[in-house]
Amino acid sequence: MPAQELAEKEFEEKIINSSHITILDFWNDGCGPCIALSEELEKVSRERSDVLIYKANVEKENELAGRLGVMAAPTLFFFRNGQIKKKTIGFKSLKSILEILDNIDEE
Secondary structure, rough: OOEEEOOOHHHHHHHHOOOEEEEEEOOOOOOOHHHHHHHHHHHHHHOOOOOOEEEEEEEOOOHHHHHHOOOOOOOEEEEEEEEEEEEEEOOOOOOOHHHHHHHHOOO
């Protein structure tokens, strides 16, 4: 499933209460690494149908970004059973993201 936009009011329902592995991508307009990362996340969605991917614009969802301590875009959060398992900052390749997902329970 392709990445879906996430609003702060949906965070608890779609991320915290989810039993799926979930990636939350904080991005920003005009951010080159964010655009490149978005393309990698689309590849992840095709390879890993068990992973839900959400995107949150840091300017529009600044309260949620602040709550999670986002200081730069892009920032990825990897959740499992509603808990943050890993946080990354900056561009990540498909290979890097898949490695994190493969080892999510060891984080």
